Amino acid sequence: MNQRNPKRIDKPIFSAAAQLPKSERQFLRSLQQKKYRYLHKKFLIEGLKPVLETIDSGFPVEKIYVSNDFLNKLNVPDFETLKAQNENLQCVDTADIQYISTLSTPEGIVALGKMISEQVPLDDLALYPAVYLYEINDPGNLGAILRTARWFGIKSVMLSPNSVDLFSPKVVRSSMGAHFAVSCYQNVLFDDLYDHSTRNEIPILAAEMSGAAPDQVQTNRWILVMGSETHGLPEDIINNATSVIGIPRHGSGESLNLSVSVGILFYKLTNS
């Protein structure tokens, strides 16, 4: 099976494309909005790679919608993986995919994911190393941070209130399935995190552009805390941190991209 010269699949084993019922189209499109995602506890996964990564992670995928054009261009190994999800796979009109998708030129595959949400008290969680993101708003950055967290073996990603939604289509797309490999928590208050870290003697490492390069870290028990690119961290978080760390600047410029900063700090803290 040669991934570079995909075999054309001329006769998919799926039923021919049919237009989706209007109610289903509208339901799926409504999931572009946060309120409907949380009402139904469902979300959209767009693009082949994110869908395959989600399946690989063992996360529940309720249904996969593909266009016929997309199926015909698919290579054999990917086709086999999707076929294994056969029961949930539905071939639909290209226009349906266009209607459901948030992308202007969709790839031709959209899946319906089911949220698993449990309320876990912080003290029962105890998964380190961890990162706490304070009021970050860029979905592409959050997706890249999740992907980087997975790579470096970061166990928990926590979001403060007023952060971008974990299940927004762009976050799901850019995390490449990392959502489902890393434990994610939303609406975590800094005060609760602080109490938890004090009780359990976990250092809070707050990152600021002017902070010093982090010292050697001996254990994996730490919580990295980062703010948004525009606003950084508020003073009360900086003041309550165990230490304030940063990334030495050898050139010029005001700041780094948030996901780049987080990546560098993950690298430094896990490679000490």
Next chain:
Amino acid sequence: MNQRNPKRIDKPIFSAAAQLPKSERQFLRSLQQKKYRYLHKKFLIEGLKPVLETIDSGFPVEKIYVSNDFLNKLNVPDFETLKAQNENLQCVDTADIQYISTLSTPEGIVALGKMISEQVPLDDLALYPAVYLYEINDPGNLGAILRTARWFGIKSVMLSPNSVDLFSPKVVRSSMGAHFAVSCYQNVLFDDLYDHSTRNEIPILAAEMSGAAPDQVQTNRWILVMGSETHGLPEDIINNATSVIGIPRHGSGESLNLSVSVGILFYKLTNS
């Protein structure tokens, strides 16, 4: 002057908004396309921060277009900076900004930059450390890489043929002015880079997901070479590299975001 509580400016000193002549609107919009950017040697800079950073870098900004709404919301220090560019500042209809901009919700400010392009032979260049990007196609990644290069004092960013255009509006927006602080070169062939590096004894460090963590680097004379997230580097580049380096994985996942990988390698190589 408090940046957090911007003073409203009720009477801008600029002439009232007027609709742009049709030919000027069309000319500006045409710069969304690469062929017109290179025909006219002009490009668009969208958003306040990128425009201010470009002005700060001393790069020639031919004209700045702002909407009245935008001017009225502007804080005093930023207003002063733009006022210093008074001669080139023009207040236009919100609809004009919408027409020129590539963004669905533009900020209300678009500037016209002038390309400075000189053909510099590689041997006369000799600006290290440097990074060579092979067929990368994501404008957001290139912008973030330029910003990171500036932060770490990387002197040159070189792009292979078939890479994203340095002057595409999204690259310009996400680099936050770093374009103009780092020397950038397009259409550089790997063969030319290889000959140059051999003659001048500059090591080529090719990055690959499976590469080993880089050794200590004693000097700033190195060229980091990276491919795209999807395709990586071709074999002939890997085979001709002085060493192949990578980022140790402690968790799982297939790859990192390109700009995150570049940031980690810049950090490691400049902090040895």
